[in-house]
Amino acid sequence: MKAPLAPTLALARSLGALSRLRGGGGTSAPGKLLMRLDPGAIGALAGRLTRGSVVISATNGKTTTAAFTSGILRHHGISLVHNRAGANMAGGIASTLLDAAGPRGAIRGELGLFEVDEYWLGDLVSQLRPRAILLGNLFRDQLDRYGELESIAERWAGTLDADPAREARLVLNADDPMVADLGRAREGTQREAEVLYYGVEDDSLALAGMAHAADAKHCRRCGAPYVFDAIYLGHLGHYHCPSCGQRRPAPSITAADVALEGVRSARFTLHTPTGRADVQLALPGLYNVYNALAAAALAYALDIPLPTIVAGLQATAPAFGRAESVTVAGRSLRILLVKNPTGANEVLRTLALEPGQHDLLGVLNDNIADGRDVSWIWDADFELLAGRLRRVTCAGTRAAELAVRLKYAGIDPAAIEVQPDLAMALDTAVASGSSGPEESDPPPLYALPTYTAMLSLRQLLVSRGEARSAWS
Amino acid sequence: MNIYADRGNLLMLERRCAWRGLDFKLTASGLGEPLDGTAHDLFYLGGGQDRDQRLCAEDLLAHKREGLHIAARRGAVVLGVCGGYQLLGSSYVLGSEEIPGVGLVDVRTVRHEGPRLIGNVAIEVELDPGTPARVLAGFENHGGRTHLGADERPLGRVLRGHGNDGHSGFEGVRRGNVIGTYLHGPLLPKNVWLADWLIATALRIDIAALAPLDDAFEDLAHVGARRAAGL
Numbered sequence: 001m002k003a004p005l006a007p008t009l010a011l012a013r014s015l016g017a018l019s020r021l022r023g024g025g026g027t028s029a030p031g032k033l034l035m036r037l038d039p040g041a042i043g044a045l046a047g048r049l050t051r052g053s054v055v056i057s058a059t060n061g062k063t064t065t066a067a068f069t070s071g072i073l074r075h076h077g078i079s080l081v082h083n084r085a086g087a088n089m090a091g092g093i094a095s096t097l098l099d100a101a102g103p104r105g106a107i108r109g110e111l112g113l114f115e116v117d118e119y120w121l122g123d124l125v126s127q128l129r130p131r132a133i134l135l136g137n138l139f140r141d142q143l144d145r146y147g148e149l150e151s152i153a154e155r156w157a158g159t160l161d162a163d164p165a166r167e168a169r170l171v172l173n174a175d176d177p178m179v180a181d182l183g184r185a186r187e188g189t190q191r192e193a194e195v196l197y198y199g200v201e202d203d204s205l206a207l208a209g210m211a212h213a214a215d216a217k218h219c220r221r222c223g224a225p226y227v228f229d230a231i232y233l234g235h236l237g238h239y240h241c242p243s244c245g246q247r248r249p250a251p252s253i254t255a256a257d258v259a260l261e262g263v264r265s266a267r268f269t270l271h272t273p274t275g276r277a278d279v280q281l282a283l284p285g286l287y288n289v290y291n292a293l294a295a296a297a298l299a300y301a302l303d304i305p306l307p308t309i310v311a312g313l314q315a316t317a318p319a320f321g322r323a324e325s326v327t328v329a330g331r332s333l334r335i336l337l338v339k340n341p342t343g344a345n346e347v348l349r350t351l352a353l354e355p356g357q358h359d360l361l362g363v364l365n366d367n368i369a370d371g372r373d374v375s376w377i378w379d380a381d382f383e384l385l386a387g388r389l390r391r392v393t394c395a396g397t398r399a400a401e402l403a404v405r406l407k408y409a410g411i412d413p414a415a416i417e418v419q420p421d422l423a424m425a426l427d428t429a430v431a432s433g434s435s436g437p438e439e440s441d442p443p444p445l446y447a448l449p450t451y452t453a454m455l456s457l458r459q460l461l462v463s464r465g466e467a468r469s470a471w472s
Numbered sequence: 473m474n475i476y477a478d479r480g481n482l483l484m485l486e487r488r489c490a491w492r493g494l495d496f497k498l499t500a501s502g503l504g505e506p507l508d509g510t511a512h513d514l515f516y517l518g519g520g521q522d523r524d525q526r527l528c529a530e531d532l533l534a535h536k537r538e539g540l541h542i543a544a545r546r547g548a549v550v551l552g553v554c555g556g557y558q559l560l561g562s563s564y565v566l567g568s569e570e571i572p573g574v575g576l577v578d579v580r581t582v583r584h585e586g587p588r589l590i591g592n593v594a595i596e597v598e599l600d601p602g603t604p605a606r607v608l609a610g611f612e613n614h615g616g617r618t619h620l621g622a623d624e625r626p627l628g629r630v631l632r633g634h635g636n637d638g639h640s641g642f643e644g645v646r647r648g649n650v651i652g653t654y655l656h657g658p659l660l661p662k663n664v665w666l667a668d669w670l671i672a673t674a675l676r677i678d679i680a681a682l683a684p685l686d687d688a689f690e691d692l693a694h695v696g697a698r699r700a701a702g703l
Contacts, residue, residue: 399696
């Protein structure tokens with residue numbers, strides 16, 4: 001493959017900068033231009049990375065898993081090229097590589113760490129030729145954009161079965177039947193040892209039944225319904241197929257003795273073939289235990305020693321909008337991204353662990369990046385918050401449908417206000433805490449925004465000087 | 473089957489009955505279980521992914537077909553949404569196979585080379601003759617193209633979106649109290665008037681006899697869904 005010429009890189013950079021100045025496009029604009037100027041640019045630039053690349057894909061937790069992995073690898077002294085802003089399609093990854101590219105074939109960074117959109121996995125794997133691929137989970141997400149869940153699993157299977165993925169180390173979530181089954185193609189081959197499974201081993205976490213948002217209830221091999229011996233999150237858990245005998249593979253990297261500490265933190269014991277250690281995360285919820293465990297497994301596959309893995313996990317702070325806390329007009333606001341039913345359920349479950357009453361700012365958008373179809377809110381268990389909300393402000397392009405959802409979840413309609421405009425809704429939500437002399441200490445305020453709503457909220461807070469820029 | 477948040481529709485019916493003091497009982501009919509067509513007032517078939525839909529199709533034919541026909545004959549409400557709509561018809565194509573449906577309506581669904589029909593949709597329906605036309609707004613996402621037999625009437629006329637096959641201008645099917653539609657998942661939360669129509673029809677009472685409820689949020693959600701469809 002020929003290296004992109006320096007003038008091509010310079011042109012893409014300046015045109016990209018120009019379009020950003022004019023307010024067009026986001027972080028992916030220069031990369032899209034670069035790919036148009038040189039379709040082989042991603043492969044050529046990634047080829048400069050002396051330690052190669054790793055890619056991470058999943059429906060939920062890509063950004064946070066990549067943040068944990070980054071924490072570990074940096075702690076190990078490895079410099080990274082990492083699409084940190086979550087721009088995870090080809091344009092965003094090309095932009096990240098472009099930013100890192102120097103003159104005469106140089107690149108700033110030894111290892112590429114890329115979170116990759118589920119739909120783009122095949123395309124980007126063939127260009128990046130990663131040494132390791134981490135696949136975390138497949139949940140129902142934005143069906144209007146992606147088609148159905150099983151077709152993504154089939155695409156992934158096709159990607160893993162072809163070059164260059166066949167040469168890569170695979171790190172798979174044993175607890176997700178659809179993901180774990182992707183390791184089957186290597187069973188009995190000499191590449192079998194190159195598959196590393198991770199999973200949770202903690203019976204105390206098991207849920208009573210399948211959550212409403214559960215997917216993948218049927219065996220990928222024979223179509224029979226799985227029997228779940230334990231369910232931890234959505235359809236993640238311990239399962240077997242009574243018909244063909246398919247079982248959850250025994251994971252070599254596991255989390256046990258998990259302790260969830262409300263919206264603030266979580267603890268677990270990390271078990272690896274080389275030893276075990278206690279891990280204290282600065283991020284809450286079982287979903288973040290899964291993200292940390294995934295990052296630990298990926299780091300283990302890259303031969304990072306256990307103490308470095310633990311130190312890196314513990315030093316990782318929330319990615320923007322993922323349980324990040326900011327202060328608005330003297331009131332603490334914690335932002336928890338919700339973008340699909342499984343993710344939302346974990347956020348709601350985590351929120352329900354907090355004692356007392358809460359105030360809520362829910363922001364439901366139906367822009368393309370959110371998914372135009374907002375049906376998923378009806379599969380999220382907002383019932384968990386019934387009786388626990390003092391005030392609710394609903395905002396966003398589909399604010400009223402969120403209000404309807406909350407009303408039918410058993411939240412008092414008198415406590416709900418619909419205010420589609422985000423800036424006004426934020427004012428309302430914040431103000432409803434300080435009014436009334438009898439309430440000296442307002443309850444904690446949580447924002448649950450969808451993806452584009454989170455970006456707008458973030459921008460709003462930055463413009464008001466309440467939060468640092470995520471792009472700084 | 474439950475993929476596109478069918479729970480929203482059921483929750484809507486349940487709560488609105490409960491708020492009016494009407495006794496509402498929800499019974500799930502699982503794989504392999506026979507269906508008693510005389511035991512319920514309303515039968516709901518939701519959407520599913522291909523694999524689930526195949527399992528459901530086999531099960532419906534083996535265990536529930538007779539019950540659904542009995543239910544329709546006695547005037548119970550049968551509502552099929554998305555995949556459930558396809559299964560109500562005489563046949564549909566899944567992969568390379570043509571699979572027989574429940575046959576409550578003369579409707580055939582075929583696969584099409586073209587893209588999935590996806591997006592916000594609004595249709596105009598007239599459920600009772602002589603009453604003004606109402607709008608149903610929602611979201612459709614289907615690969616199949618559904619064709620109505622010569623004697624079959626659609627549920628409504630497409631105002632925005634694709635409808636049954638993308639070009640006929642019709643959406644869904646309606647024969648008596650059997651209704652099929654591609655407006656998936658939480659159709660009723662966006663169209664509260666239809667929820668009440670279904671409740672009244674299932675109970676065989678006049679819709680005006682239902683106690684009024686405060687539907688301020690529901691009405692706003694309907695406006696939001698219409699606006700999303702470009703209406």
